[in-house]
Amino acid sequence: xxxxxxxxxxxxxxxxxxxxxxxxxxxxxxxxxxxxxxxxxxxxxxxxxxxxxxxxxxxxxxxxxxxxxxxxxxxxxxxxxxxxxxxxxxxxxxxxxxxxxxxxxxxxxxxxxxxxxxxxxxxxxxxxxxxxxxxxxxxxxxxxxxxxxxxxxxxxxxxxxxxxxxxxxxxxxxxxxxxxxxxxxxxxxxxxxxxxxxxxxxxxxxxxxxxxxxxxxxxxxxxxxxxxxxxxxxxxxxxxxxxxxxx
Amino acid sequence: xxxxxxxxxxxxxxxxxxxxxxxxxxxxxxxxxxxxxxxxxxxxxxxxxxxxxxxxxxxxxxxxxxxxxxxxxxxxxxxxxxxxxxxxxxxxxxxxxxxxxxxxxxxxxxxxxxxxxxxxxxxxxxxxxxxxxxxxxxxxxxxxxxxxxxxxxxxxxxxxxxxxxxxxxxxxxxxxxxxxxxxxxxxxxxxxxxxxxxxxxxxxxxxxxxxxxxxxxxxxxxxxxxxxxxxxxxxxxxxxxxxxxxxxxxxxxxxxxxxxxxxxxxxxxxxxxxxxxxxxxxxxxxxxxxxxxxxxxxxxxxxxxxx
Numbered sequence: 001x002x003x004x005x006x007x008x009x010x011x012x013x014x015x016x017x018x019x020x021x022x023x024x025x026x027x028x029x030x031x032x033x034x035x036x037x038x039x040x041x042x043x044x045x046x047x048x049x050x051x052x053x054x055x056x057x058x059x060x061x062x063x064x065x066x067x068x069x070x071x072x073x074x075x076x077x078x079x080x081x082x083x084x085x086x087x088x089x090x091x092x093x094x095x096x097x098x099x100x101x102x103x104x105x106x107x108x109x110x111x112x113x114x115x116x117x118x119x120x121x122x123x124x125x126x127x128x129x130x131x132x133x134x135x136x137x138x139x140x141x142x143x144x145x146x147x148x149x150x151x152x153x154x155x156x157x158x159x160x161x162x163x164x165x166x167x168x169x170x171x172x173x174x175x176x177x178x179x180x181x182x183x184x185x186x187x188x189x190x191x192x193x194x195x196x197x198x199x200x201x202x203x204x205x206x207x208x209x210x211x212x213x214x215x216x217x218x219x220x221x222x223x224x225x226x227x228x229x230x231x232x233x234x235x236x237x238x239x240x241x242x243x244x245x246x247x
Numbered sequence: 248x249x250x251x252x253x254x255x256x257x258x259x260x261x262x263x264x265x266x267x268x269x270x271x272x273x274x275x276x277x278x279x280x281x282x283x284x285x286x287x288x289x290x291x292x293x294x295x296x297x298x299x300x301x302x303x304x305x306x307x308x309x310x311x312x313x314x315x316x317x318x319x320x321x322x323x324x325x326x327x328x329x330x331x332x333x334x335x336x337x338x339x340x341x342x343x344x345x346x347x348x349x350x351x352x353x354x355x356x357x358x359x360x361x362x363x364x365x366x367x368x369x370x371x372x373x374x375x376x377x378x379x380x381x382x383x384x385x386x387x388x389x390x391x392x393x394x395x396x397x398x399x400x401x402x403x404x405x406x407x408x409x410x411x412x413x414x415x416x417x418x419x420x421x422x423x424x425x426x427x428x429x430x431x432x433x434x435x436x437x438x439x440x441x442x443x444x445x446x447x448x449x450x451x452x453x454x455x456x457x458x459x460x461x462x463x464x465x466x467x468x469x470x471x472x473x474x475x476x477x478x479x480x481x482x483x484x485x486x487x488x489x490x491x492x493x494x495x496x497x498x499x500x501x502x503x504x505x506x507x508x509x510x511x512x513x514x515x516x517x518x519x520x521x522x523x524x525x526x527x528x529x530x531x532x533x534x535x536x537x538x539x540x541x542x543x544x545x546x547x548x549x550x551x552x553x554x
Contacts, residue, residue, distance in 0.1 A: 074308075080540065081532070081533050081536040081540050082490065082529045082533050082536070083489075083493045083494075083529075084490065085494050086504060086525070086528050086529055086532065087529070090529060093525065094522045094525050097522075098518075185390070185391070185392040188393075188394040191394065199392075199395060203398070212402050212403060216395075220387075220391055223390070223391055224387065224390050224391060
């Protein structure tokens with residue numbers, strides 16, 4: 001792959017001074033590829049766990065127990081109304097202090113890495129929005145459907161999993177789309193706790209090579225491209241799940 | 248969860264719904280699961296939404312906060328710096344940082360709103376190239392991560408400019424303000440575009456029949472009608488912007504997060520101090536943002552188009 005790119009980008013650098021060093025030097029190329037993987041892992045993991053938080057949270061919000069509902073509403077209000085960046089730092093520096101450390105043969109490593117904390121923090125942040133989104137979707141499911149499930153002997157959990165959630169999901173997709181795009185963009189904040197994702201890595205690259213504008217272009221292309229892919233995928237999914245004449 | 252009466256697909260069942268007394272004496276089998284049907288709505292007192300989180304929960308959080316500090320004291324021992332001696336000393340310094348957060352949010356919002364109005368109107372322009380260009384700009388700034396935009400403008404804008412003979416330093420926070428105003432601009436543009444398109448076409452036609460020009464129609468008829476429906480999303484974006492301002496600390500702007508970290512550094516980064524200080528930052532933001540969020544929801548309901 002790199003062999004194909006090298007001649008062009010080296011010539012570009014020699015003739016114009018545009019230094020896309022990641023495309024012609026093995027060391028920087030390896031860093032760049034590693035960053036792609038880390039950032040994709042971070043994004044996929046956060047998206048997945050934020051959906052889990054959203055789905056479980058929406059179920060808990062409909063709980064008959066008042067304390068559970070209040071706890072959920074407290075969680076949602078807190079995570080929605082405080083800066084995600086401060087949440088991330090709080091998770092990493094405060095809770096990170098209390099997690100046990102694992103012996104790695106001579107030195108100790110915290111059980112949860114900075115990557116782990118980034119996933120946890122981002123999932124809870126986006127999850128708080130997802131809960132509200134799913135709740136709105138659940139409210140759109142007709143009461144009679146719920147009753148029908150109940151009359152067929154479904155428990156509250158079974159009705160939620162097999163009947164209500166699949167119907168609600170369709171209604172949720174547009175706002176879910178928005179929130180997941182937002183989450184994707186927020187993953188760059190993991191920079192602050194030294195997760196070697198794209199922003200962090202390219203920052204190192206431009207520190208070493210003094211080529212800020214070029215790396216900025218790469219960053220913008222990378223993230224706008226990822227958002228475009230996510231939006232495209234979500235729209236496809238939305239179209240697939242569309243039922244003519246129903247909502 | 249919607250109740251019987253709140254269901255979107257409401258169909259009155261005679262004798263069961265709409266308050267009419269039962270017409271038959273037939274026994275009605277009530278479902279066993281009464282609990283699942285319990286509804287929970289945001290109660291309101293005279294149109295003002297009540298706090299979603301009741302007072303006892305806030306109290307509980309504060310007690311937990313105090314306990315965590317108490318535990319910290321126990322760990323720290325008698326001679327060491329405790330939260331209660333360190334915190335009052337550093338409080339003015341930290342709150343000074345928060346003032347800068349507020350300043351950044353005000354100016355970025357102002358700038359973003361003005362630019363966003365222009366960009367939004369460009370998106371509904373009759374000139375095809377202008378419309379396309381405005382769309383492209385909007386999409387670009389909406390879909391770029393805020394932190395990347397911050398980096399971009401902090402590093403690429405000059406830190407010093409020459410005007411005439413004198414050199415003027417550009418403070419970092421003004422550059423950060425400009426960087427943060429750009430995603431706001433793009434999102435405000437979407438709000439403006441959506442609001443303009445939501446005005447019924449009849450308004451345009453009747454304005455035309457009264458010999459208003461396009462510009463006059465826009466400024467004197469369409470935009471004043473848009474104003475009200477743009478306020479709730481606008482406030483929502485203000486809240487999001489304010490919550491993004493701590494990001495500036497990554498780029499060495501002396502705002503609240505940076506001040507807090509410097510204070511903690513000076514105190515030796517003790518875990519027992521880190522927890523209460525970080526909690527304090529979260530609480531300050533929550534106290535500022537939460538009323539805005541509640542008010543936004545309130546206005547949203549108030550301005551909602553009634554069917």
